Amino acid sequence: MDNFSNLMDGFGIAFSMFHLLLMAGGVLLGILVGVLPGLGAPNGVSLLLPLTFTMDPVSAIILLTSMYWGALFGGSTTSILFNIPGEPSSVATTFDGYPMAQQGHATHALTLAFMSAGTGALFGVVVITLLSGWVTQFALKFSSPEYFAVFLLTFASFIGMGSGSAFKAIVSMMLGFAFATVGMDGISGNMRLTFGFSELVKGISFLVAVIGLFGLGELLQTMEEGLRFDGIHARIRVRDVLKAVASMPSHWLTLLRSALIGCWMGITPGGPTAASFMSYGLAKRFSRKKDGFGKGEPAGVVAPETADHSAGTCAILPMLALGVPGSATSAVMMGGLMIWGLTPGPMLFIERPDFVWGTIASMYLGNVMAVILVLATVPMFAAILRIPFSIIGPMIVVVCFIGAYTISGARLDLWLALPFGILGYVFKKLGYPIAPMVLAMVLGDKAEDAFRQSMIMSKGSLSIFWTNSTLVAWIMGLAMLLLFWPMVSMIIKRLRGNPVAAST
Numbered sequence: 001m002d003n004f005s006n007l008m009d010g011f012g013i014a015f016s017m018f019h020l021l022l023m024a025g026g027v028l029l030g031i032l033v034g035v036l037p038g039l040g041a042p043n044g045v046s047l048l049l050p051l052t053f054t055m056d057p058v059s060a061i062i063l064l065t066s067m068y069w070g071a072l073f074g075g076s077t078t079s080i081l082f083n084i085p086g087e088p089s090s091v092a093t094t095f096d097g098y099p100m101a102q103q104g105h106a107t108h109a110l111t112l113a114f115m116s117a118g119t120g121a122l123f124g125v126v127v128i129t130l131l132s133g134w135v136t137q138f139a140l141k142f143s144s145p146e147y148f149a150v151f152l153l154t155f156a157s158f159i160g161m162g163s164g165s166a167f168k169a170i171v172s173m174m175l176g177f178a179f180a181t182v183g184m185d186g187i188s189g190n191m192r193l194t195f196g197f198s199e200l201v202k203g204i205s206f207l208v209a210v211i212g213l214f215g216l217g218e219l220l221q222t223m224e225e226g227l228r229f230d231g232i233h234a235r236i237r238v239r240d241v242l243k244a245v246a247s248m249p250s251h252w253l254t255l256l257r258s259a260l261i262g263c264w265m266g267i268t269p270g271g272p273t274a275a276s277f278m279s280y281g282l283a284k285r286f287s288r289k290k291d292g293f294g295k296g297e298p299a300g301v302v303a304p305e306t307a308d309h310s311a312g313t314c315a316i317l318p319m320l321a322l323g324v325p326g327s328a329t330s331a332v333m334m335g336g337l338m339i340w341g342l343t344p345g346p347m348l349f350i351e352r353p354d355f356v357w358g359t360i361a362s363m364y365l366g367n368v369m370a371v372i373l374v375l376a377t378v379p380m381f382a383a384i385l386r387i388p389f390s391i392i393g394p395m396i397v398v399v400c401f402i403g404a405y406t407i408s409g410a411r412l413d414l415w416l417a418l419p420f421g422i423l424g425y426v427f428k429k430l431g432y433p434i435a436p437m438v439l440a441m442v443l444g445d446k447a448e449d450a451f452r453q454s455m456i457m458s459k460g461s462l463s464i465f466w467t468n469s470t471l472v473a474w475i476m477g478l479a480m481l482l483l484f485w486p487m488v489s490m491i492i493k494r495l496r497g498n499p500v501a502a503s504t
Contacts, residue, residue, distance in 0.1 A: 003129055010357030013058060014365055022059060023066045023362065027370045030070020031377060034090075035078050041071035042328045042438070043218075046210040047399065049336050057340040058358040064336060065316070065359065066366045068329055069121065072272070072312055073374040076113045076305060081106060089272035089308045092280040096293060096300030103296050111244035112298055113305045114371050116255065119248075120306035121367040123259040124266060124313030128360055131317060132349065144457060145468040147345070148450035149475035150322050151443055153482070158436045160482030168432045176440025179204050181448075199412040206335050206441040210328075211404050212417040213434050217424020219396055241375065251302045254283050258303045262310025267318055272311040279307035313363060319344060320356060325442070328435040335442045 013019075026048075033044030045064050052060035075090035080097035093113060100109035155173060159166045182193045183203030194200040248255075258279040265275035283303035284293045293300050315330045323344035325331035337344050342352060349356050404417040427434055458464035466473050 003132060006132075006353060006357045007129055007361060009354070010359075010361030011364075013354055013358035014062065014362040019059065019062050019362065020365070020369075022063045023366045023369050024373065026063045026066025027070035027073075027366065027373050028377070030067035030072075030370075031074040031077070031374055032070075033067065034071035034074020034076075041068050042210055042332050043400070044071055045329055045332045045336075049332070049339070052336065053339065057337070057342055057352075058355050060336065060340060061333070061355070061359050062362040062366070064333055065362065066370070068312065068333075069309075069366050069370040070374070071329075072309055073114060073117060073370050076117060076308075077110065077374065080109045080113060080301075089276050089312070090304075091273070092276040092304035093301060093308075095280065096295070096297050099294070099296035100298070100301065105296070107240035108244045108298070109301055111241045111375070112248070112301045114374055115245060115248055116251075116258075116302040116305040117309040118367055118371040119255055120259050120262055120308065120310035121313045121370075122364065123306075124263055124310040125360065125363040125367070127263050127314060128317045128363070132321070132356065132360065143468070144450045144453040145464050145472045146475065147323075148447060148454055149465060149472045149479060151447035151450060153475055153479040154322075154325075154439065154443065155436075155447075156479045156482040158433075158439065160485035165431070166486035168430075169436050172427070172432050172434065173436040173440045176437035177444045179209065179437075180441050180444025197412070199410055204416060204441070205413060206332070206438065208404050208413045208416050209420045209441055210332055210438060211400050212420025213424035213427070213438070216397070216400055216417060216421025217428060217434075219393060219400075220421060220425040221428050223393065247298070251299060254299050254302050255306050257282060257286075258306035259310045262307035262312075263314045265307070266311035266314030272308045272315070275307040275311035276304035279303040309367075313367075316359070316363070320348060320359070321346060323443070323446070325439060328438050331435065331438045331442050338442075 029048070030041070030044060033041065044067055048064060048067055052063060055063070072089070076093055076097070079090040079093040080101050097109045097113060100106070158173065159169050178193075180203075182200055183191070184201055185192055191201065261279045261282070262272070262275045265278070266272070280300060280303050283299050284290055287293065287297070287299055289297055289299075312329075315325065316333075319325045319330040319334050321344075323334065325334050334344050342348060342355065401414055401417065404413045405411075424434060426432075427437075454464050454468075455461075464472075465476050
């Protein structure tokens with residue numbers, strides 16, 4: 001009942017003309033970001049973040065989350081009409097969305113994608129609403145050891161639950177920790193890794209890193225691939241939209257299964273991309289029309305879109321409740337919270353309930369608005385992609401450098417964006433994940449401070465992370481399990497593959 005009353009208070013905050021206009025503007029900007037290759041949600045949010053420094057935190061988070069929803073929808077549009085995933089999480093949508101468009105069912109595919117995305121997002125927001133009140137029960141139990149344990153659990157989750165190589169995730173994270181140590185030490189006041197550059201005293205802005213890693217890095221890869229925008233001309237007809245909406249109940253099992261997968265992958269660091277691929281694979285496995293997948297099967301659009309948006313929405317909960325971002329975009333948003341003077345974590349629900357519940361209420365409104373706006377603007381944004389990439393590419397570069405400069409007005413940030421762009425390109429070519437690096441840059445300082453404060457409390461004894469409370473012992477135990485899980489699973493696989501060795 002408390003959650004319901006808090007949610008109603010949140011709607012009172014979010015349901016104002018100013019905030020509704022922010023939602024509409026954020027969604028439209030997000031669709032543009034999702035449509036244009038070389039940008040993407042993390043880079044779009046980081047470019048917009050400097051504009052929010054003078055805004056009220058509630059208004060700022062509404063603008064950023066609305067852009068996030070719009071970017072996810074924009075990625076679906078290009079996947080279906082052009083076979084170009086605007087977002088990594090939209091790759092699975094191309095498998096059946098583009099064949100449907102080629103067969104003359106572009107409107108049907110787009111409507112299924114947007115309705116499924118809206119359903120998944122609303123499912124995710126309901127989960128956040130139900131779980132948010134439970135989080136506050138732990139708020140007063142957290143001290144420095146508990147916070148460090150949670151940070152360690154976050155880092156370990158990317159290693160133990162990531163879909164790629166654990167070694168590559170560790171390398172990416174270690175680089176992020178190294179970048180996070182640049183500048184003034186927050187406890188001792190000493191300078192670290194500044195190499196005599198006074199501009200580095202303040203450290204390396206994670207926003208500059210994100211602009212380079214996601215914006216310039218993606219653009220370099222796009223240039224290498226010689227991308228051409230040859231797409232399907234789509235015109236949204238009301239009759240076709242209503243027909244697609246009427247077919248949605250027949251996919252109820254796929255919707256439910258995909259939404260649950262998305263929620264789980266969003267709360268854990270699996271992320272929307274892993275959720276969409278997993279959901280697509282399970283939909284094909286349990287479908288009676290397995291042969292139709294890859295040839296224009298509607299369930300092949302419903303499954304990844306539902307999971308993608310459910311995961312994207314649920315990734316906000318651990319970011320708010322524990323300071324643990326479930327995706328690269330939520331990691332950027334968490335950096336924004338710190339810039340606005342807010343501390344992500346359980347205490348946020350007690351100290352700023354207006355911010356938390358205003359954000360949750362705006363998720364309901366923002367996603368409904370996104371479905372309506374994206375259906376209305378598909379022809380316009382599809383037309384943008386027919387502009388030659390030789391024109392769009394330089395425009396994206398200019399936007400990225402303007403965004404990097406406006407963060408603090410320092411020329412050094414422009415020079416830093418370039419090597420991060422090259423690093424992002426190399427990471428993408430070699431298959432290294434970028435999200436762990438961004439996470440380490442955002443959380444590195446806080447994790448270090450929590451660890452050193454814990455050491456001061458215990459006079460240098462590591463036992464504080466096991467004996468301070470039952471809660472910290474459980475969190476540390478789970479973190480250790482996830483940290484060494486790749487090694488344990490490898491040993492188990494080898495034993496299963498060699499029964500003689502297992503018997504001896």
